[in-house]
Amino acid sequence: MSDAPAPRVSTTHYLPGAPAPVRPEPELDAPYWEGTRRHRLLVQRCRQCRTWQWGPEWICHNCLSADLAWTEISQEGVIYSYERVWHPVSPALKEQTPYVAVLVELPEAGGIRMIGNLLGDSKAEVRIGDKVRAVFEPHDEGEEPYTLVQWERV
């Protein structure tokens, strides 16, 4: 990744008031969350059969090996699906609608997908297939700081 462009970082929060991630099995995906703090995207790839895997599991779903490597991947992807949300189910998001969430496919990492928000005008047309790149959104306040991964059109 030495020739990759510098990671993009956002100084604002796209959805102020959205809940912080509550990880049910922190041991399972610590490298991913630690990676986002350093503006890196790390996902699992099997050392034995080279299968990409996301979300994380304890073993490779293809060959069942536990020999999984946390592998840094490209921060560019394409929009695979999306949604524009108008009805906030959380009162904290009442002032944020409409907002757009995207499902981004990462072709250079075996076509795995990540959920994030699409930065920019939330009422603009969203097109499946459009290219996007990651934007890291640090949440440094609170006892357990974390960094979200958002997306912007290339």
Place this chain on the structure above:
Amino acid sequence: MSERSLRGKAAIIGVGETKYYKRGQSPDTEFKLALEAILTACEDAGISPKEIEGFSAFSNESSNPNRMATALGLPELKFSAMAWSGGGGGGSAAAASAAAGIAGGMADVVVVFRSLTQGAQRLGGAGYAGSVSTDAHYRTSYGVISPAQQYVMRVVRYMHDHGIGQEALRAIAMASYHHAQTNPDAVMYGKPLTAEAYDASRWIVEPFHLYDCCMENDGAAAYVMVSAERAKTAKRKPVYLLGAAQGSEFRNQAAALNAPLLGSAGFTTVAPRLYEMAKVRPQDLDVIQVYENFTGGVLLAMAEHGLFKPEEANAVLTLENLTVGGRLPLNTSGGNLAHCYMHGMEHHIEAVRQLRGEARNQVAGAKRALVVSGPMVSPTSSMILGSEEAL
């Protein structure tokens, strides 16, 4: 070796429902509602509740079989089953479990039931995980929280891939509302839905308008299933289980929407097994009951059950085709959108009434009914019921 199948091994001989309420308006608790529905089903079947030998339920049913057997004073409990799944995915599987228990000789009389009060815990709200889900930490901080927000990505991709328009979803919503107008038991009875009102209704999450999303209700529903042998002497016309299937595709629930086949309601592997067991073809079906969590799920589920090809959806999904008298009469009591959101149990009971010939919106001569449980949840399930003539 004899063929292993549930086809024709068990039959539904009695159905029961409470009054269906708007969310939070039931004066009774879930358990009391369940009890009432079960007693009503036994009365309809013409059996004593003391003859019940087992219970089968699904989702997060709270009325447990121990307390039910105790309350009913059952001499003996022989069978209990609970189908895994969030939401309504386990509905047909609960029927299948009951039939399997009966076919396997574990019990002769099993009640399938569901009770719901949504005053405290709203299924459509932020507090509900929506499935047996452990990936909330990859979604909720981005505002992908409720079931509608989780499932819509599947529908958006599917509609994109197949060029399906908003009118297809509108027709599904309008069919349910249309049928509810002639069903006095429906929560939305007397509240017709026009195309204009649908189009003008607020977005929940595009492409789901308000009317594309199920209601939230209070109530309970139950039915009595017995062996085919015992059904021969039943008071009411028995309705047989012709086939059932449960399941999920390869890695269907991979975290953060990483299912390889994302644009799916989960029936691409279930429906072929269903039709094989039932010895029925899609074109043999007389009436269709499909769980509407969201109209988009109905669209996917109908296509996956072979009722039309995805590229035909815009032409096939019209109000004319989806109402009684049309090609694919759908959700003929009003379904989850307009009859009652009883986690699809109202679909099961409507299928029974259609096959008995006593539905409010009767499809003339109906012999085979498809019941599809929660689309897009996993594991999901579906079943085909038939009258004696369909055996």
